[in-house]
Amino acid sequence: MKKLIAAALTGALVLGTVGTSVVFAADDDKTITVAASETPHSEILEAAKPILEEEGYDLEVTVFDDYVQPNEVVESGDFDANYFQHIPYLNSFNEEKGTHLVNAGGIHYEPFGIYPGTKSSLDDIADGDTIAVPNDTTNEARALLLLQDNGIIKLKDGAGLEATVNDIEENPYNVEIVELAAEQVARVAEETSYIVLNGNYALQAGYSVSKxxxxxxxxxxxxxxxxxxxxxxxxxxxxxxxIKALVDVLKSDEIKDFINEKYDGAVIPFEDSDDAEAEDTEAADAEADTADEAAEETDAE
Incomplete structure:
Protein backbone atom coordinates (compact mmCIF):
# COMPACT_ATOMS: atom_id res chain seq x y z
CA MET A 1 0.00 0.00 0.00
CA LYS A 2 2.96 2.32 0.51
CA LYS A 3 3.44 2.23 -3.26
CA LEU A 4 0.15 4.03 -3.79
CA ILE A 5 1.40 6.85 -1.56
CA ALA A 6 4.65 6.94 -3.49
CA ALA A 7 2.67 7.27 -6.70
CA ALA A 8 1.21 10.49 -5.34
CA LEU A 9 4.69 11.94 -5.14
CA THR A 10 5.65 11.07 -8.71
CA GLY A 11 4.34 12.86 -11.75
CA ALA A 12 1.61 14.64 -9.81
CA LEU A 13 1.35 17.54 -12.24
CA VAL A 14 -1.45 18.33 -14.63
CA LEU A 15 -0.12 17.96 -18.17
CA GLY A 16 -2.62 20.22 -19.77
CA THR A 17 -6.13 20.13 -21.05
CA VAL A 18 -8.09 18.86 -23.95
CA GLY A 19 -10.35 21.63 -25.13
CA THR A 20 -10.60 23.31 -21.74
CA SER A 21 -8.64 24.67 -18.80
CA VAL A 22 -8.59 23.18 -15.33
CA VAL A 23 -12.13 23.55 -14.08
CA PHE A 24 -14.32 22.79 -11.13
CA ALA A 25 -17.43 20.71 -11.53
CA ALA A 26 -20.17 22.97 -12.79
CA ASP A 27 -23.55 23.27 -11.12
CA ASP A 28 -25.12 23.09 -14.56
CA ASP A 29 -26.56 19.59 -14.98
CA LYS A 30 -25.78 19.84 -18.68
CA THR A 31 -22.03 20.25 -18.10
CA ILE A 32 -19.98 17.10 -17.48
CA THR A 33 -16.43 17.54 -16.16
CA VAL A 34 -14.12 14.55 -16.48
CA ALA A 35 -10.52 14.02 -15.33
CA ALA A 36 -8.71 11.62 -17.66
CA SER A 37 -5.42 10.09 -18.71
CA GLU A 38 -4.22 11.39 -22.06
CA THR A 39 -4.17 8.20 -24.14
CA PRO A 40 -6.58 6.65 -24.93
CA HIS A 41 -9.04 8.02 -22.39
CA SER A 42 -9.12 11.71 -23.34
CA GLU A 43 -9.12 10.78 -27.04
CA ILE A 44 -12.17 8.56 -26.56
CA LEU A 45 -13.88 11.32 -24.60
CA GLU A 46 -13.12 13.80 -27.39
CA ALA A 47 -14.83 11.45 -29.84
CA ALA A 48 -17.85 11.39 -27.53
CA LYS A 49 -18.14 15.18 -27.30
CA PRO A 50 -20.18 15.82 -30.45
CA ILE A 51 -22.54 12.95 -29.67
CA LEU A 52 -23.16 14.29 -26.18
CA GLU A 53 -23.55 17.78 -27.58
CA GLU A 54 -26.40 16.52 -29.75
CA GLU A 55 -28.03 15.30 -26.54
CA GLY A 56 -27.62 18.70 -24.91
CA TYR A 57 -24.50 18.04 -22.80
CA ASP A 58 -21.23 19.98 -22.72
CA LEU A 59 -18.34 17.61 -22.00
CA GLU A 60 -15.23 19.22 -20.50
CA VAL A 61 -12.09 17.07 -20.28
CA THR A 62 -8.92 17.75 -18.29
CA VAL A 63 -5.82 15.59 -18.73
CA PHE A 64 -3.72 14.42 -15.77
CA ASP A 65 -0.44 12.50 -15.97
CA ASP A 66 -0.69 10.61 -12.68
CA TYR A 67 -2.95 8.06 -11.02
CA VAL A 68 -3.78 9.97 -7.84
CA GLN A 69 -5.13 13.44 -8.62
CA PRO A 70 -7.95 12.23 -10.90
CA ASN A 71 -9.46 10.36 -7.96
CA GLU A 72 -8.88 13.18 -5.50
CA VAL A 73 -10.68 15.76 -7.65
CA VAL A 74 -13.71 13.50 -8.05
CA GLU A 75 -13.83 12.72 -4.33
CA SER A 76 -13.68 16.44 -3.55
CA GLY A 77 -16.49 17.20 -5.99
CA ASP A 78 -14.32 19.40 -8.21
CA PHE A 79 -15.00 17.03 -11.13
CA ASP A 80 -18.03 14.92 -11.95
CA ALA A 81 -16.13 11.82 -13.01
CA ASN A 82 -12.81 10.39 -14.08
CA TYR A 83 -11.78 7.94 -16.76
CA PHE A 84 -8.34 6.39 -16.36
CA GLN A 85 -8.42 3.38 -14.06
CA HIS A 86 -9.52 -0.21 -13.69
CA ILE A 87 -11.58 -1.67 -10.84
CA PRO A 88 -8.76 -3.26 -8.78
CA TYR A 89 -6.95 0.08 -8.66
CA LEU A 90 -10.18 1.89 -7.78
CA ASN A 91 -10.86 -0.54 -4.92
CA SER A 92 -7.28 -0.31 -3.69
CA PHE A 93 -7.39 3.49 -3.76
CA ASN A 94 -10.66 3.60 -1.82
CA GLU A 95 -9.28 1.23 0.80
CA GLU A 96 -6.07 3.16 1.33
CA LYS A 97 -7.33 6.72 0.97
CA GLY A 98 -10.78 6.34 2.50
CA THR A 99 -12.44 7.69 -0.62
CA HIS A 100 -15.94 6.84 -1.80
CA LEU A 101 -15.59 6.29 -5.52
CA VAL A 102 -17.69 3.80 -7.48
CA ASN A 103 -17.81 2.31 -10.94
CA ALA A 104 -20.47 3.96 -13.10
CA GLY A 105 -19.73 1.83 -16.17
CA GLY A 106 -17.03 -0.29 -17.80
CA ILE A 107 -15.84 1.16 -21.11
CA HIS A 108 -12.73 -0.63 -22.41
CA TYR A 109 -9.72 -2.68 -21.45
CA GLU A 110 -6.13 -2.40 -22.58
CA PRO A 111 -4.05 -5.57 -22.98
CA PHE A 112 -0.99 -5.48 -20.74
CA GLY A 113 2.14 -6.28 -22.72
CA ILE A 114 5.83 -7.17 -22.52
CA TYR A 115 7.77 -4.91 -24.90
CA PRO A 116 11.37 -4.88 -26.17
CA GLY A 117 14.00 -3.02 -24.26
CA THR A 118 17.59 -3.71 -25.22
CA LYS A 119 16.43 -7.16 -26.34
CA SER A 120 13.92 -7.76 -29.12
CA SER A 121 12.77 -11.31 -28.33
CA LEU A 122 11.84 -13.26 -25.23
CA ASP A 123 13.87 -16.10 -26.69
CA ASP A 124 16.97 -14.01 -25.95
CA ILE A 125 16.33 -13.72 -22.22
CA ALA A 126 19.48 -14.48 -20.25
CA ASP A 127 20.75 -14.68 -16.70
CA GLY A 128 20.64 -11.32 -14.94
CA ASP A 129 18.41 -9.50 -17.42
CA THR A 130 16.46 -6.50 -16.13
CA ILE A 131 12.71 -6.03 -16.58
CA ALA A 132 10.95 -2.76 -15.73
CA VAL A 133 7.40 -2.97 -14.36
CA PRO A 134 4.88 -0.47 -12.91
CA ASN A 135 5.18 -0.13 -9.15
CA ASP A 136 1.57 0.61 -8.16
CA THR A 137 -0.08 -2.24 -6.29
CA THR A 138 -2.46 -3.79 -8.80
CA ASN A 139 -0.46 -3.08 -11.97
CA GLU A 140 2.73 -4.59 -10.56
CA ALA A 141 0.84 -7.79 -9.80
CA ARG A 142 -0.59 -7.78 -13.30
CA ALA A 143 2.89 -7.38 -14.79
CA LEU A 144 4.30 -10.18 -12.65
CA LEU A 145 1.44 -12.49 -13.61
CA LEU A 146 2.14 -11.83 -17.29
CA LEU A 147 5.83 -12.62 -16.74
CA GLN A 148 4.77 -15.82 -15.00
CA ASP A 149 2.46 -16.75 -17.89
CA ASN A 150 5.47 -16.50 -20.19
CA GLY A 151 7.72 -18.71 -18.06
CA ILE A 152 10.07 -15.97 -16.86
CA ILE A 153 9.25 -16.24 -13.14
CA LYS A 154 6.98 -18.28 -10.89
CA LEU A 155 4.95 -16.71 -8.11
CA LYS A 156 3.86 -18.23 -4.82
CA ASP A 157 0.50 -19.96 -4.95
CA GLY A 158 -2.31 -17.57 -4.16
CA ALA A 159 -0.29 -14.38 -4.74
CA GLY A 160 -2.75 -13.29 -7.41
CA LEU A 161 -3.63 -9.61 -7.65
CA GLU A 162 -1.64 -8.81 -4.51
CA ALA A 163 1.63 -10.18 -5.90
CA THR A 164 4.85 -8.23 -5.39
CA VAL A 165 8.47 -9.06 -6.11
CA ASN A 166 8.56 -10.65 -2.65
CA ASP A 167 6.18 -13.30 -3.97
CA ILE A 168 8.56 -14.53 -6.66
CA GLU A 169 9.17 -18.16 -5.74
CA GLU A 170 11.24 -19.23 -8.72
CA ASN A 171 13.48 -17.02 -10.84
CA PRO A 172 15.34 -19.33 -13.24
CA TYR A 173 16.90 -16.44 -15.18
CA ASN A 174 17.75 -14.40 -12.08
CA VAL A 175 16.00 -11.44 -13.66
CA GLU A 176 16.07 -8.16 -11.80
CA ILE A 177 12.64 -6.56 -11.54
CA VAL A 178 12.95 -2.77 -11.75
CA GLU A 179 9.94 -1.12 -10.10
CA LEU A 180 9.01 2.32 -11.45
CA ALA A 181 6.02 4.65 -11.54
CA ALA A 182 3.85 3.51 -14.46
CA GLU A 183 4.47 6.69 -16.44
CA GLN A 184 8.25 6.17 -16.22
CA VAL A 185 8.51 2.56 -17.41
CA ALA A 186 8.65 3.30 -21.16
CA ARG A 187 11.44 5.82 -20.57
CA VAL A 188 13.92 3.11 -19.53
CA ALA A 189 13.50 0.93 -22.64
CA GLU A 190 17.08 1.69 -23.67
CA GLU A 191 18.41 0.76 -20.24
CA THR A 192 16.55 -2.47 -19.43
CA SER A 193 16.20 -5.77 -21.26
CA TYR A 194 12.39 -5.64 -21.36
CA ILE A 195 9.59 -3.39 -20.18
CA VAL A 196 6.06 -4.31 -19.11
CA LEU A 197 3.56 -1.59 -19.90
CA ASN A 198 0.01 -0.55 -19.18
CA GLY A 199 -1.91 -0.21 -22.43
CA ASN A 200 -2.29 3.58 -22.29
CA TYR A 201 1.40 4.18 -21.58
CA ALA A 202 2.33 1.80 -24.39
CA LEU A 203 0.22 3.90 -26.74
CA GLN A 204 1.79 7.13 -25.50
CA ALA A 205 5.24 5.65 -26.11
CA GLY A 206 4.29 4.76 -29.67
CA TYR A 207 4.02 0.99 -29.21
CA SER A 208 1.49 -1.17 -31.04
CA VAL A 209 0.22 -4.23 -29.19
CA SER A 210 -0.18 -6.25 -32.37
CA LYS A 211 3.16 -5.19 -33.88
CA ILE A 243 -23.43 10.35 -15.83
CA LYS A 244 -25.84 7.88 -17.39
CA ALA A 245 -25.72 9.89 -20.61
CA LEU A 246 -21.91 9.88 -20.56
CA VAL A 247 -21.69 6.12 -20.01
CA ASP A 248 -24.33 5.36 -22.62
CA VAL A 249 -22.47 7.36 -25.26
CA LEU A 250 -19.12 5.78 -24.37
CA LYS A 251 -20.70 2.35 -24.77
CA SER A 252 -22.45 3.26 -28.03
CA ASP A 253 -21.71 1.63 -31.38
CA GLU A 254 -20.21 4.90 -32.62
CA ILE A 255 -17.58 4.93 -29.88
CA LYS A 256 -16.94 1.20 -30.17
CA ASP A 257 -16.23 1.71 -33.88
CA PHE A 258 -13.94 4.65 -33.07
CA ILE A 259 -11.96 2.55 -30.57
CA ASN A 260 -11.60 -0.42 -32.90
CA GLU A 261 -10.52 1.70 -35.86
CA LYS A 262 -8.12 3.99 -34.01
CA TYR A 263 -6.31 1.57 -31.71
CA ASP A 264 -6.13 -1.62 -33.78
CA GLY A 265 -6.45 -4.00 -30.84
CA ALA A 266 -4.46 -1.97 -28.31
CA VAL A 267 -7.73 -0.83 -26.76
CA ILE A 268 -10.79 -3.07 -26.82
CA PRO A 269 -14.40 -2.03 -26.08
CA PHE A 270 -15.72 -3.83 -23.03
CA GLU A 271 -19.04 -5.61 -23.12
CA ASP A 272 -20.37 -7.00 -19.87
CA SER A 273 -23.18 -9.51 -19.46
CA ASP A 274 -25.77 -6.74 -19.28
CA ASP A 275 -24.57 -5.38 -22.62
CA ALA A 276 -24.74 -8.82 -24.19
CA GLU A 277 -28.23 -9.43 -22.80
CA ALA A 278 -29.40 -6.06 -24.11
CA GLU A 279 -28.03 -6.83 -27.56
CA ASP A 280 -29.67 -10.27 -27.53
CA THR A 281 -32.98 -8.69 -26.52
CA GLU A 282 -32.72 -6.08 -29.26
CA ALA A 283 -31.91 -8.79 -31.82
CA ALA A 284 -34.83 -10.91 -30.64
CA ASP A 285 -37.19 -7.92 -30.80
CA ALA A 286 -35.98 -7.12 -34.31
CA GLU A 287 -36.58 -10.72 -35.41
CA ALA A 288 -40.04 -10.68 -33.85
CA ASP A 289 -40.89 -7.41 -35.61
CA THR A 290 -39.73 -8.86 -38.92
CA ALA A 291 -41.81 -11.98 -38.35
CA ASP A 292 -44.89 -9.89 -37.47
CA GLU A 293 -44.47 -7.78 -40.58
CA ALA A 294 -44.15 -10.90 -42.71
CA ALA A 295 -47.28 -12.35 -41.14
CA GLU A 296 -49.19 -9.13 -41.76
CA GLU A 297 -48.13 -9.11 -45.40
CA THR A 298 -49.26 -12.75 -45.75
CA ASP A 299 -52.64 -11.93 -44.19
CA ALA A 300 -53.01 -8.95 -46.52
CA GLU A 301 -52.45 -11.19 -49.50
Whole structure:
Protein backbone atom coordinates (compact mmCIF):
# COMPACT_ATOMS: atom_id res chain seq x y z
CA MET A 1 0.00 0.00 0.00
CA LYS A 2 2.96 2.32 0.51
CA LYS A 3 3.44 2.23 -3.26
CA LEU A 4 0.15 4.03 -3.79
CA ILE A 5 1.40 6.85 -1.56
CA ALA A 6 4.65 6.94 -3.49
CA ALA A 7 2.67 7.27 -6.70
CA ALA A 8 1.21 10.49 -5.34
CA LEU A 9 4.69 11.94 -5.14
CA THR A 10 5.65 11.07 -8.71
CA GLY A 11 4.34 12.86 -11.75
CA ALA A 12 1.61 14.64 -9.81
CA LEU A 13 1.35 17.54 -12.24
CA VAL A 14 -1.45 18.33 -14.63
CA LEU A 15 -0.12 17.96 -18.17
CA GLY A 16 -2.62 20.22 -19.77
CA THR A 17 -6.13 20.13 -21.05
CA VAL A 18 -8.09 18.86 -23.95
CA GLY A 19 -10.35 21.63 -25.13
CA THR A 20 -10.60 23.31 -21.74
CA SER A 21 -8.64 24.67 -18.80
CA VAL A 22 -8.59 23.18 -15.33
CA VAL A 23 -12.13 23.55 -14.08
CA PHE A 24 -14.32 22.79 -11.13
CA ALA A 25 -17.43 20.71 -11.53
CA ALA A 26 -20.17 22.97 -12.79
CA ASP A 27 -23.55 23.27 -11.12
CA ASP A 28 -25.12 23.09 -14.56
CA ASP A 29 -26.56 19.59 -14.98
CA LYS A 30 -25.78 19.84 -18.68
CA THR A 31 -22.03 20.25 -18.10
CA ILE A 32 -19.98 17.10 -17.48
CA THR A 33 -16.43 17.54 -16.16
CA VAL A 34 -14.12 14.55 -16.48
CA ALA A 35 -10.52 14.02 -15.33
CA ALA A 36 -8.71 11.62 -17.66
CA SER A 37 -5.42 10.09 -18.71
CA GLU A 38 -4.22 11.39 -22.06
CA THR A 39 -4.17 8.20 -24.14
CA PRO A 40 -6.58 6.65 -24.93
CA HIS A 41 -9.04 8.02 -22.39
CA SER A 42 -9.12 11.71 -23.34
CA GLU A 43 -9.12 10.78 -27.04
CA ILE A 44 -12.17 8.56 -26.56
CA LEU A 45 -13.88 11.32 -24.60
CA GLU A 46 -13.12 13.80 -27.39
CA ALA A 47 -14.83 11.45 -29.84
CA ALA A 48 -17.85 11.39 -27.53
CA LYS A 49 -18.14 15.18 -27.30
CA PRO A 50 -20.18 15.82 -30.45
CA ILE A 51 -22.54 12.95 -29.67
CA LEU A 52 -23.16 14.29 -26.18
CA GLU A 53 -23.55 17.78 -27.58
CA GLU A 54 -26.40 16.52 -29.75
CA GLU A 55 -28.03 15.30 -26.54
CA GLY A 56 -27.62 18.70 -24.91
CA TYR A 57 -24.50 18.04 -22.80
CA ASP A 58 -21.23 19.98 -22.72
CA LEU A 59 -18.34 17.61 -22.00
CA GLU A 60 -15.23 19.22 -20.50
CA VAL A 61 -12.09 17.07 -20.28
CA THR A 62 -8.92 17.75 -18.29
CA VAL A 63 -5.82 15.59 -18.73
CA PHE A 64 -3.72 14.42 -15.77
CA ASP A 65 -0.44 12.50 -15.97
CA ASP A 66 -0.69 10.61 -12.68
CA TYR A 67 -2.95 8.06 -11.02
CA VAL A 68 -3.78 9.97 -7.84
CA GLN A 69 -5.13 13.44 -8.62
CA PRO A 70 -7.95 12.23 -10.90
CA ASN A 71 -9.46 10.36 -7.96
CA GLU A 72 -8.88 13.18 -5.50
CA VAL A 73 -10.68 15.76 -7.65
CA VAL A 74 -13.71 13.50 -8.05
CA GLU A 75 -13.83 12.72 -4.33
CA SER A 76 -13.68 16.44 -3.55
CA GLY A 77 -16.49 17.20 -5.99
CA ASP A 78 -14.32 19.40 -8.21
CA PHE A 79 -15.00 17.03 -11.13
CA ASP A 80 -18.03 14.92 -11.95
CA ALA A 81 -16.13 11.82 -13.01
CA ASN A 82 -12.81 10.39 -14.08
CA TYR A 83 -11.78 7.94 -16.76
CA PHE A 84 -8.34 6.39 -16.36
CA GLN A 85 -8.42 3.38 -14.06
CA HIS A 86 -9.52 -0.21 -13.69
CA ILE A 87 -11.58 -1.67 -10.84
CA PRO A 88 -8.76 -3.26 -8.78
CA TYR A 89 -6.95 0.08 -8.66
CA LEU A 90 -10.18 1.89 -7.78
CA ASN A 91 -10.86 -0.54 -4.92
CA SER A 92 -7.28 -0.31 -3.69
CA PHE A 93 -7.39 3.49 -3.76
CA ASN A 94 -10.66 3.60 -1.82
CA GLU A 95 -9.28 1.23 0.80
CA GLU A 96 -6.07 3.16 1.33
CA LYS A 97 -7.33 6.72 0.97
CA GLY A 98 -10.78 6.34 2.50
CA THR A 99 -12.44 7.69 -0.62
CA HIS A 100 -15.94 6.84 -1.80
CA LEU A 101 -15.59 6.29 -5.52
CA VAL A 102 -17.69 3.80 -7.48
CA ASN A 103 -17.81 2.31 -10.94
CA ALA A 104 -20.47 3.96 -13.10
CA GLY A 105 -19.73 1.83 -16.17
CA GLY A 106 -17.03 -0.29 -17.80
CA ILE A 107 -15.84 1.16 -21.11
CA HIS A 108 -12.73 -0.63 -22.41
CA TYR A 109 -9.72 -2.68 -21.45
CA GLU A 110 -6.13 -2.40 -22.58
CA PRO A 111 -4.05 -5.57 -22.98
CA PHE A 112 -0.99 -5.48 -20.74
CA GLY A 113 2.14 -6.28 -22.72
CA ILE A 114 5.83 -7.17 -22.52
CA TYR A 115 7.77 -4.91 -24.90
CA PRO A 116 11.37 -4.88 -26.17
CA GLY A 117 14.00 -3.02 -24.26
CA THR A 118 17.59 -3.71 -25.22
CA LYS A 119 16.43 -7.16 -26.34
CA SER A 120 13.92 -7.76 -29.12
CA SER A 121 12.77 -11.31 -28.33
CA LEU A 122 11.84 -13.26 -25.23
CA ASP A 123 13.87 -16.10 -26.69
CA ASP A 124 16.97 -14.01 -25.95
CA ILE A 125 16.33 -13.72 -22.22
CA ALA A 126 19.48 -14.48 -20.25
CA ASP A 127 20.75 -14.68 -16.70
CA GLY A 128 20.64 -11.32 -14.94
CA ASP A 129 18.41 -9.50 -17.42
CA THR A 130 16.46 -6.50 -16.13
CA ILE A 131 12.71 -6.03 -16.58
CA ALA A 132 10.95 -2.76 -15.73
CA VAL A 133 7.40 -2.97 -14.36
CA PRO A 134 4.88 -0.47 -12.91
CA ASN A 135 5.18 -0.13 -9.15
CA ASP A 136 1.57 0.61 -8.16
CA THR A 137 -0.08 -2.24 -6.29
CA THR A 138 -2.46 -3.79 -8.80
CA ASN A 139 -0.46 -3.08 -11.97
CA GLU A 140 2.73 -4.59 -10.56
CA ALA A 141 0.84 -7.79 -9.80
CA ARG A 142 -0.59 -7.78 -13.30
CA ALA A 143 2.89 -7.38 -14.79
CA LEU A 144 4.30 -10.18 -12.65
CA LEU A 145 1.44 -12.49 -13.61
CA LEU A 146 2.14 -11.83 -17.29
CA LEU A 147 5.83 -12.62 -16.74
CA GLN A 148 4.77 -15.82 -15.00
CA ASP A 149 2.46 -16.75 -17.89
CA ASN A 150 5.47 -16.50 -20.19
CA GLY A 151 7.72 -18.71 -18.06
CA ILE A 152 10.07 -15.97 -16.86
CA ILE A 153 9.25 -16.24 -13.14
CA LYS A 154 6.98 -18.28 -10.89
CA LEU A 155 4.95 -16.71 -8.11
CA LYS A 156 3.86 -18.23 -4.82
CA ASP A 157 0.50 -19.96 -4.95
CA GLY A 158 -2.31 -17.57 -4.16
CA ALA A 159 -0.29 -14.38 -4.74
CA GLY A 160 -2.75 -13.29 -7.41
CA LEU A 161 -3.63 -9.61 -7.65
CA GLU A 162 -1.64 -8.81 -4.51
CA ALA A 163 1.63 -10.18 -5.90
CA THR A 164 4.85 -8.23 -5.39
CA VAL A 165 8.47 -9.06 -6.11
CA ASN A 166 8.56 -10.65 -2.65
CA ASP A 167 6.18 -13.30 -3.97
CA ILE A 168 8.56 -14.53 -6.66
CA GLU A 169 9.17 -18.16 -5.74
CA GLU A 170 11.24 -19.23 -8.72
CA ASN A 171 13.48 -17.02 -10.84
CA PRO A 172 15.34 -19.33 -13.24
CA TYR A 173 16.90 -16.44 -15.18
CA ASN A 174 17.75 -14.40 -12.08
CA VAL A 175 16.00 -11.44 -13.66
CA GLU A 176 16.07 -8.16 -11.80
CA ILE A 177 12.64 -6.56 -11.54
CA VAL A 178 12.95 -2.77 -11.75
CA GLU A 179 9.94 -1.12 -10.10
CA LEU A 180 9.01 2.32 -11.45
CA ALA A 181 6.02 4.65 -11.54
CA ALA A 182 3.85 3.51 -14.46
CA GLU A 183 4.47 6.69 -16.44
CA GLN A 184 8.25 6.17 -16.22
CA VAL A 185 8.51 2.56 -17.41
CA ALA A 186 8.65 3.30 -21.16
CA ARG A 187 11.44 5.82 -20.57
CA VAL A 188 13.92 3.11 -19.53
CA ALA A 189 13.50 0.93 -22.64
CA GLU A 190 17.08 1.69 -23.67
CA GLU A 191 18.41 0.76 -20.24
CA THR A 192 16.55 -2.47 -19.43
CA SER A 193 16.20 -5.77 -21.26
CA TYR A 194 12.39 -5.64 -21.36
CA ILE A 195 9.59 -3.39 -20.18
CA VAL A 196 6.06 -4.31 -19.11
CA LEU A 197 3.56 -1.59 -19.90
CA ASN A 198 0.01 -0.55 -19.18
CA GLY A 199 -1.91 -0.21 -22.43
CA ASN A 200 -2.29 3.58 -22.29
CA TYR A 201 1.40 4.18 -21.58
CA ALA A 202 2.33 1.80 -24.39
CA LEU A 203 0.22 3.90 -26.74
CA GLN A 204 1.79 7.13 -25.50
CA ALA A 205 5.24 5.65 -26.11
CA GLY A 206 4.29 4.76 -29.67
CA TYR A 207 4.02 0.99 -29.21
CA SER A 208 1.49 -1.17 -31.04
CA VAL A 209 0.22 -4.23 -29.19
CA SER A 210 -0.18 -6.25 -32.37
CA LYS A 211 3.16 -5.19 -33.88
CA UNK A 212 5.49 -4.53 -30.95
CA UNK A 213 4.43 -6.57 -27.93
CA UNK A 214 6.44 -9.73 -27.36
CA UNK A 215 3.55 -11.13 -25.31
CA UNK A 216 0.24 -9.71 -24.12
CA UNK A 217 -3.05 -10.54 -22.44
CA UNK A 218 -5.58 -12.04 -24.83
CA UNK A 219 -9.10 -10.72 -25.36
CA UNK A 220 -10.70 -13.80 -23.78
CA UNK A 221 -8.57 -13.67 -20.65
CA UNK A 222 -9.80 -13.00 -17.14
CA UNK A 223 -7.81 -9.76 -17.32
CA UNK A 224 -10.38 -8.31 -19.71
CA UNK A 225 -13.00 -8.59 -16.97
CA UNK A 226 -10.73 -7.74 -14.07
CA UNK A 227 -8.99 -4.75 -15.61
CA UNK A 228 -11.82 -3.07 -17.49
CA UNK A 229 -11.33 0.72 -17.46
CA UNK A 230 -14.31 2.48 -15.93
CA UNK A 231 -16.01 5.79 -15.50
CA UNK A 232 -15.61 6.47 -11.77
CA UNK A 233 -17.76 8.88 -9.80
CA UNK A 234 -18.35 9.73 -6.18
CA UNK A 235 -20.82 7.33 -4.59
CA UNK A 236 -24.36 8.59 -5.03
CA UNK A 237 -23.73 10.22 -8.41
CA UNK A 238 -23.65 7.06 -10.51
CA UNK A 239 -27.35 7.30 -11.37
CA UNK A 240 -27.45 10.98 -12.26
CA UNK A 241 -28.83 11.77 -15.71
CA UNK A 242 -25.58 13.25 -17.00
CA ILE A 243 -23.43 10.35 -15.83
CA LYS A 244 -25.84 7.88 -17.39
CA ALA A 245 -25.72 9.89 -20.61
CA LEU A 246 -21.91 9.88 -20.56
CA VAL A 247 -21.69 6.12 -20.01
CA ASP A 248 -24.33 5.36 -22.62
CA VAL A 249 -22.47 7.36 -25.26
CA LEU A 250 -19.12 5.78 -24.37
CA LYS A 251 -20.70 2.35 -24.77
CA SER A 252 -22.45 3.26 -28.03
CA ASP A 253 -21.71 1.63 -31.38
CA GLU A 254 -20.21 4.90 -32.62
CA ILE A 255 -17.58 4.93 -29.88
CA LYS A 256 -16.94 1.20 -30.17
CA ASP A 257 -16.23 1.71 -33.88
CA PHE A 258 -13.94 4.65 -33.07
CA ILE A 259 -11.96 2.55 -30.57
CA ASN A 260 -11.60 -0.42 -32.90
CA GLU A 261 -10.52 1.70 -35.86
CA LYS A 262 -8.12 3.99 -34.01
CA TYR A 263 -6.31 1.57 -31.71
CA ASP A 264 -6.13 -1.62 -33.78
CA GLY A 265 -6.45 -4.00 -30.84
CA ALA A 266 -4.46 -1.97 -28.31
CA VAL A 267 -7.73 -0.83 -26.76
CA ILE A 268 -10.79 -3.07 -26.82
CA PRO A 269 -14.40 -2.03 -26.08
CA PHE A 270 -15.72 -3.83 -23.03
CA GLU A 271 -19.04 -5.61 -23.12
CA ASP A 272 -20.37 -7.00 -19.87
CA SER A 273 -23.18 -9.51 -19.46
CA ASP A 274 -25.77 -6.74 -19.28
CA ASP A 275 -24.57 -5.38 -22.62
CA ALA A 276 -24.74 -8.82 -24.19
CA GLU A 277 -28.23 -9.43 -22.80
CA ALA A 278 -29.40 -6.06 -24.11
CA GLU A 279 -28.03 -6.83 -27.56
CA ASP A 280 -29.67 -10.27 -27.53
CA THR A 281 -32.98 -8.69 -26.52
CA GLU A 282 -32.72 -6.08 -29.26
CA ALA A 283 -31.91 -8.79 -31.82
CA ALA A 284 -34.83 -10.91 -30.64
CA ASP A 285 -37.19 -7.92 -30.80
CA ALA A 286 -35.98 -7.12 -34.31
CA GLU A 287 -36.58 -10.72 -35.41
CA ALA A 288 -40.04 -10.68 -33.85
CA ASP A 289 -40.89 -7.41 -35.61
CA THR A 290 -39.73 -8.86 -38.92
CA ALA A 291 -41.81 -11.98 -38.35
CA ASP A 292 -44.89 -9.89 -37.47
CA GLU A 293 -44.47 -7.78 -40.58
CA ALA A 294 -44.15 -10.90 -42.71
CA ALA A 295 -47.28 -12.35 -41.14
CA GLU A 296 -49.19 -9.13 -41.76
CA GLU A 297 -48.13 -9.11 -45.40
CA THR A 298 -49.26 -12.75 -45.75
CA ASP A 299 -52.64 -11.93 -44.19
CA ALA A 300 -53.01 -8.95 -46.52
CA GLU A 301 -52.45 -11.19 -49.50
Missing amino acids: DALAYETSDSEAAKTYVNVIAVKEGNENSDK
